[in-house]
Amino acid sequence: MNRIRQTISVALVFAMLSIGLTAVQAQRRPYRMNDRQVGELIRRVEASADKFRATIDGALDRSRYDGTRSEDNINTFIQNFENSTDQLRDRFNRRVSVASDVEQVLRQAEFINSFMLNNRLNRAAQSDWAMVRTDLNALGSAYGVNWRWNQQGTIGGGSTTTTTLPYRLGDPQLRQIIQRIENRTDRFRASVDTALDRSRYDGTRAENNINSFIRDFENATDTLRDRFNSRNSATGDVEGVLQRAAYIDEFMRRNNLTRRAENDWLLLRTDLNELASAYNVAWNWNTNNTLPNTGGGGGGVYASAGLTGTYRLDPSRSDNARDVAARATANLPYNQRQRINDNIMTRLDSPDMLAIERRGNSVTIASSRAPQTTFDADGIERREQLPNGSTARVAARLNGERLIVSSAGDRETDFNVTFEPLDGGRSLRVTREIWNDRIGTSPVVVRNIYNRTSDAAQWNVYTGAQTYPSETGSVNTATGDYVIPNGQTIVATLNTDLTTKTSQVGDRFTMTVREPSQFEGAVIE
Template sequence: MPLKRTLFVLLALLLLSNLSLRADAQARRAYRLTDAQMRQLLRRIESDTARFRRSAGEALGSSSADEVNALISAFEEAMASLRDRFGRRESARGDAEVVLDRAARIDDYVRQHRLSVRAESDWRTLRADLNQLARAYGITWRWNASTAANAPAVGVDARLTGTYELDAERSQNPREAIEQVTRSLPSGQRQSVYDELVARLDPPDRLAIERRGRAVTIASSRAPRISLIADGIERSERANDGSAMRVRASLIGDRLEINAVGERGSSFNVTFEALDNGDRLRVVRRIYADRIGQYVSLESIYDRVSSVAQWDLYRETSPVTSEAFLVPDGTRVVAVLNTNLSTKDSREGDRFTATVREPTNYRDAVIEGYVSRVNQPGRISGRAEITLNFERIRLPDGRSYRFSGILESVQPVGGEQVRIDNEGAIKEQTSQTERTVQRTAIGTAVGAVIGAIAGGGKGAAIGAVIGAGAGAGSVYVQGRDHLELASGTALTIRASAPR
């Protein structure tokens, strides 16, 4: 008899445990459909999206479909994230909100442009499935509202917004992590690589974030605030050293992801994720260390000390204000090089000066700067290249001010006229067309805020903050042995200063 009672009790406990687990799983599940119904719905949405892309492309033609294709690509990226998180049983209402938010932008486009009957029918079919997705996640959705009206709710914004302080005990120790990845290096290289990575991965003590829909502003104790639009669209830009970068910022629920891919070890990925309803923030950084040929990852945990983003976190001895600059933003300055520069003889860090000729109120002032990058012919892109960074302007009376600018043209002495793209990169005149690079340096600026930049350190985002590409111009030619910028070369610079 005792044995029967024991078996009965064990059976009852097992049944209760099973019911409890099922109840917990149901409580954790963010959607109201069964798993099988959700899988079927997600597959149908992906099929509907592919069909709409084809019919919209046929209706618009290849020359007019770029805009809608970009919108569809951003939508597909959000859908892929939702599907992946659903597969890991991590999907939340916020993931579906991102999908619907991007779908709303496509809906705006469809309503403002005349498409074919087939394309509009395909969109209505896709919209019907998206309505079912919204109901499954308990989201009230209005297609006739503007995209802005469909931005995430204040509560979603608030979970990521605030001022945060580093919790060192809960965070990975950067020095221990870096020691692990540098341990196998030769002794002669180990210390320099270790020091470089510590400078890049040492986390800022404080962070401030403000989210308003897809608009996000970030600052830290390492660098002043920057703003970006986390719309999931990849953008091309130039870093402060003139190198090219591809940057994408995305919002998936309470998670902000920024991915930057560039040259010379400037690639990084960073994730900001709200935890405990916003009381804590997890920041995961992955940077590419070119000297060891691999990514290094570090996780930092921050405690929220204020629900309001405080923008006075960054301070330095000489704060960057409009008073620190003399030449107003947008002023076109013509200056003549006083220094011989060439890819044959110049080295990174070499100083140069240029004497101002125009405008007359700055005539004979001297602009000071340095060479931040030299590429010998045939390296990397096959072109000879020098990157110039501008730092200061010294007036004839001895007064000195900060100076940043974007190169607009260069006229070598006795040389051919060169042409410049809109990010400060100069090339020989050719019949070939170049892709326009958007004037946003979000990758450089975010890298400075989180420390994931080559060399790390404060002030590294100044150029990006005060003007896209400010303080950097990449001079390059192709099909030559060397690039020569002799003393007397005329530089036309558009000044960039805080507004």
């Protein structure tokens, strides 16, 4: 395999993993302004919404609506609107907001708008709501959402943006498939419970494993259903369901249970195949199940105590990055606090999945946010140019089974990351330290715990680069480290003039890729 931008492989992979650098902020965004301007728009919406809530509370208390169902309704509408705004804020801070997040905010605001049209409150409440609407229009425009407010006092505003659904079937057909999967999952769980209670697996780690796999699968299915109902489902949601189903499938292949349990699983697999086809997901049960044998004698899937494996974030045992960032910035002046908080959150937000493979001093790592990249953990410090133009001194080393990666040279991108197996290899602790000159010399530290889901590194944890629509309607991919297959023909344009008169052996030069389209814009050094 050949690698583009190999000279920054170590630093960039940790940036893509959200473990240190802010270089990923260079990726294209779904909005037409810069981050600071969009952040200010969201803050304006939040501030005007807070003012509106205060005035409407006072207006309702002095009106005939006080203590009535109408008051309950508008309070519910405002709460839902605030929740959707909070979600937009959170996704914007994590650099994953899209136009549909703004549309959800506007849909919730439409309920309030209809209430205000149908119910006469005081002038202050009307004026404050008009201000909220003005800010929402500006926010919609920034994300390319042209919202039409309903002027008739009925629910039914709408966006003029066109959304391409990620599935082939009609909503009723797809809803039926999801419902069928949920029903057959309930039936399969019951038959497996009965089969395990009557088998040699009863009370063993194998029983705990399959129960955990089914629970994760049910959670993924619930997430898909909720996102489908809100019209936000994507192929990644279906892939998440299928990946968790693969663990169950492997268990069923390697452990003989009752005929009823096996038949129930086959029926459920048939429905999952239909779901994959509906979302255009190419799924092969024979190649995607890489879970090790959960084993006849009740042995678990967690036999290895080393780094190699696949891991899922356990939020219940991990630090909350938002709380850590809030504590770190609590003493800053108000006009700086949000900006520094956003910067810290960007660098501390964690991927949901990690895959790591160690072969001697060679380490390959991937996450749900970045494809696999290989580097040498040999303790040698290397100077690497970062995408923002600064230079860092990066070193990766192994201390037993602990992997330690550090970068120094620019306070805005400096980091230390430690990967440390725990509980005999059943979990992995990832400790990140970052710095920001605005909050002093002490690092901001976040510790996350990941539970091992496989002894093997499953590289399909990364399902593709996040894409964002540009203003012209084309699709742009996030910047990052690309891996291309041997034999791939690439057309590139030199960025530096090369002549036999002036060029010397060892001179560096760069080229920008033009073809194929999936690598367009990448820089070869």
